[in-house]
Amino acid sequence: xxxxxxxxxxxxxxxxxxxxxxxxxxxxxxxxxxxxxxxxxxxxxxxxxxxxxxxxxxxxxxxxxxxxxxxxxxxxxxxxxxxxxxxxxxxxxxxxxxxxxxxxxxxxxxxxxxxxxxxxxxxxxxxxxxxxxxxxxxxxxxxxxxxxxxxxxxxxxxxxxxxxxxxxxxxxxxxxxxxxxxxxxxxxxxxxxxxxxxxxxxxxxxxxxxxxxxxxxxxxxxxxxxxxxxxxxxxxxxxxxxxxxxxxxxxxxxxxxxxxx
Amino acid sequence: xxxxxxxxxxxxxxxxxxxxxxxxxxxxxxxxxxxxxxxxxxxxxxxxxxxxxxxxxxxxxxxxxxxxxxxxxxxxxxxxxxxxxxxxxxxxxxxxxxxxxxxxxx
Numbered sequence: 618x619x620x621x622x623x624x625x626x627x628x629x630x631x632x633x634x635x636x637x638x639x640x641x642x643x644x645x646x647x648x649x650x651x652x653x654x655x656x657x658x659x660x661x662x663x664x665x666x667x668x669x670x671x672x673x674x675x676x677x678x679x680x681x682x683x684x685x686x687x688x689x690x691x692x693x694x695x696x697x698x699x700x701x702x703x704x705x706x707x708x709x710x711x712x713x714x715x716x717x718x719x720x721x722x723x724x725x726x727x728x729x730x731x732x733x734x735x736x737x738x739x740x741x742x743x744x745x746x747x748x749x750x751x752x753x754x755x756x757x758x759x760x761x762x763x764x765x766x767x768x769x770x771x772x773x774x775x776x777x778x779x780x781x782x783x784x785x786x787x788x789x790x791x792x793x794x795x796x797x798x799x800x801x802x803x804x805x806x807x808x809x810x811x812x813x814x815x816x817x818x819x820x821x822x823x824x825x826x827x828x829x830x831x832x833x834x835x836x837x838x839x840x841x842x843x844x845x846x847x848x849x850x851x852x853x854x855x856x857x858x859x860x861x862x863x864x865x866x867x868x869x870x871x872x873x874x875x876x877x878x
Numbered sequence: 879x880x881x882x883x884x885x886x887x888x889x890x891x892x893x894x895x896x897x898x899x900x901x902x903x904x905x906x907x908x909x910x911x912x913x914x915x916x917x918x919x920x921x922x923x924x925x926x927x928x929x930x931x932x933x934x935x936x937x938x939x940x941x942x943x944x945x946x947x948x949x950x951x952x953x954x955x956x957x958x959x960x961x962x963x964x965x966x967x968x969x970x971x972x973x974x975x976x977x978x979x980x981x982x983x984x
Contacts, residue, residue: 657957665905671959681977683984688973694959698901706965712976722979726972728965739983 647778647852648877650678650687650715654853655872658693661865670695670705672868674774679712686712686721689771705729711771718776723769723796738769738796747799763801767794777806777844778852782824795830803831811848816855817870822848823855841865850878880923887916887937894944901955906948913941 654674659666672693679688693707707729712722725736735750744762751757768776773795780791785808795802807827813820823845841860847853853876857868890913897906917938924931 662902662905663908665903667902667905668957671957679973679977679980681981681984684980686980688976690969692965692969694962694965696901696957697960698955698957700960702900706962706968708965708969708972710972710976712980721983722976724972724976726968737979739979 646877647850648676648775649875650676651875652676652877653872653874654870656857656868657871658868659866661867666867668696669699671871676775678715685715687715687718688712689775691771691774703730709771711769711775713772713775718772718779720768720772723771736799745796745799749799759799761799763796764794767796767801769796773804774854777826778846778854780806782808782826782846782852783848785824805829805831809843812845814845814856816847817873818847818855821855824848824852851876880920883916883919883923884933887913887920887934890916891937891940891944894941898944898947901951902948903952904949907945910941910945910948914938917941 652675656672656674657668658670658672659668661667670693672691675688675690675692677688677690679686689711691709693705695703695705705728708724708726710722710724711720713720719740720738721740723736723738723740725734727734733750733752735748737748739746743765744760746758746760748756748758773793776793787808787810789808791806793804793806795804805828807829809825809827811822812825813822815821816823824847826844826846828842828844841858843856843858844854845856847855853870853873855870859866859868890909893909894906894913897909917934920937921931921934924934
């Protein structure tokens with residue numbers, strides 16, 4: 618009886634320690650409120666990279682009467698020269714816990730050449746209360762369940778930056794779930810070692826991470842979609858190479874302000 | 879040979895003009911170079927036959943002009959985004975609505 622009780626107590630303590638370590642591991646160690654990253658988006662046209670948009674990623678603190686959250690904002694604007702042909706004004710936002718990067722609210726407000734697409738997800742445990750508008754259709758509300766630890770695209774990017782990548786071995790894989798377009802998609806991150814690349818900080822050693830979606834045509838093959846993250850405390854994504862069914866391109870970091878370290 | 883080169887040259891000049899209109903920079907060079915090459919071949923053929931060389935000259939001229947406009951624009955215009963007050967307002971409004979949603983959630 619005593620042994621059983623001791624075992625249970627030991628397990629409980631172990632669980633608490635693990636939980637403490639896990640939450641500590643996920644606290645925002647690599648970025649802080651005020652951080653602003655700017656990227657130049659290019660699309661590969663017959664082997665020539667053509668620049669077409671600027672992508673900005675900003676972190677800010679937002680306070681309500683009871684809590685404070687991190688506001689992770691991602692905007693995409695086409696360059697002036699493209700605005701007359703195809704104007705993009707996209708906004709993606711996530712409101713997350715400043716400690717665990719757990720998302721509470723996700724918003725998407727896209728305007729692509731006049732085509733409007735809006736989405737709002739309110740996370741409620743293992744379900745999402747969603748509201749969406751597509752084109753001229755009115756507001757549609759729908760609730761759906763999600764597996765545990767499912768995140769939207771914005772909070773996933775920042776979550777990746779907080780993973781203990783330095784401890785990973787080449788070939789290590791981490792599976793996770795992403796919710797996008799009201800569907801949960803299984804994705805995998807594959808650590809592909811380190812590589813030194815030219816960045817705005819000079820030649821930098823970077824972690825090379827392959828991103829792939831399972832059972833999905835969008836992001837196939839771990840070597841086709843790669844994120845290069847600086848192998849330092851800031852873990853800044855300096856280069857993102859993507860290969861989607863309609864072509865390939867890249868996002869290159871052009872400006873970085875208010876980095877944590 | 880003459881017909882095939884003429885077709886390639888016409889297609890090349892159409893693509894060159896289209897690429898000159900769109901801001902895709904140095905990519906215009908590819909169809910422009912092909913068009914110029916076809917233009918030169920056509921010029922030699924026409925000259926050999928003793929025909930009118932206006933068509934190949936026009937093709938070469940347009941291709942060179944398209945390439946010059948595109949590369950000039952790529953050099954002179956920088957990648958800048960336009961100031962968009964409407965988009966900024968959308969962002970502010972979205973943030974305010976999000977705070978209200980978070981308050982409700984609490």
